[in-house]
Amino acid sequence: MGDVEASYHAGIVSVGVGWSPTSPFEFSSAAPDIFVGRPSTLLRTDRLGSLPYVGESLAAGRPYYGHWGSILRCDDGPGVYALGRYFTTSDPRHAGSRLSEAVLRLKEDDGPAEALGRALGKAxxxxxxxPDIVVPVPPKPxxxxxxxxxxxxxxxxxxxxEVEVERDxxxxxxxxxxxKALGPLERREAVKGAFESEFxxxxxxxxxxDDVYTTGGTTAACAEALLGDGASEVRIMALAKDQxxxxxxxxxxxxxxxxxxxxGVGVKFWGCSGYPDACRNTEDL
Ligand SMILES: [Zn+2]
Structure with missing residues (x-):
């Protein structure tokens, strides 16, 4: 998704429109500033500026106008949503992102709980x-x-x-x-079985x-515990999607x-996407 990055470096607001054949997962990992569902919304230039993601609007103290693209879809299926984008502190966009700042601060205190709670509720x-019940990822021991x-x-x-909240x-x-130092596959292995349902x-x-959706390792392990104890379906809402x-x-x-x-013998490895014509490089995983 070079377009979004190029827009940022050029100081331009990027707008994504929901006609792209790109996978929502890829799209959500390099998400535009604004995402609209229909091309016709692009013509409403008076409204475009007020259509960011719900978490980004409310964390910045701005009004929220609900629309299809105000929730970030992070999955090819319907399973994972986010209230906006998370930029790590090493990303130049972090400085301007009130949502990223709020998500970080929430680890320490409840200062951002009001804005983020409103965003979650509205989403x-x-x-x-x-959902019947909303359950958070629990704190570590x-x-x-x-x-x-x-x-x-x-x-x-x-x-x-009718939605119940079960915080524990x-x-x-x-x-x-x-x-944090592990890769996506190692993360899934590491957290497997680390969560249990209380009910x-x-x-x-x-x-x-969950707060930041990165590789989905933690939420997959939590979902497994919920499904194992009788939940019929689990979907995920992250406060922000890692960019x-x-x-x-x-x-x-x-x-x-x-x-x-x-x-062919079942061993996982890194293979170049240029394979086989342009590049045949491989590395051990
Ligand atoms: Zn290569």
Whole structure:
């Protein structure tokens, strides 16, 4: 998604329109400033400036106008949503991103709980799918603070009445060391089985809430615990979607993206996307 990056460096607002054949997952990892569902919205130039993602609008203290693209779709299926984009502190866009700042601060205190809770509640209200129960990713054993507790209290006031919030629905049973340094596949392995349900869910549809959606390792492990204890469906709402194309590994031989591939005997390895005509470089995973 070079277009979005180029727009940023040129100081121009980027607008995405929902006709692109690009996978929503790729799109959400390099998301434009504004995303609209229909080309005709582009003609409403008076409104375009006021259509950012719900979390970005509310974290910046601006009004929110609900529309199709105000929730970021992070998955090829309907399963993962985000309230906006997360830029790491090493990204130049971090400085201008009130949502990124709010998500970071939420680890320490509840200052951003009001704005982020409103954004979450309004997003849930707007989805074309209504969960029965909202459950957050639980704190690790070493963390005393449940960063989502106050936020979910605010969100409940903005969600449909029938949606319940269960802030202690999951428990994290063990610490995962060095998680951030791991790659996507290693992360999935590392957190497998690290979460347990506190309840049986009786076929409920559950919306799992996390702060930053990066590789989906943590949420996949939580979803497994929820489904294992009776949930009928789990979808995910992240406060923000990480904008590093995390799984993107650049081929040192040619500069193309490398992908995880599986050999004929079942061994995973990195293979250049230029294979077989342009480049045949491979690396051990
Ligand atoms: Zn290559």
């Amino acid at each position: 849930v209200d707007r989805l074309d799918w209504t 070493s963390q005393a603070r449940n960063r989502f507790a106050a936020l979910l209290g605010v969100a409940a006031q903005h969600m449909p009445d 629905g999951l428990r994290c049973t063990r610490e995962v060391e060095g998680y 049986t869910w009786g076929r409920a549809k559950i919306l799992l809430v 590093r194309t995390f799984a993107r590994k650049v081929c040192p031989a040619c500069g193309r993206t490398m992908r995880v591939r599986i050999s």
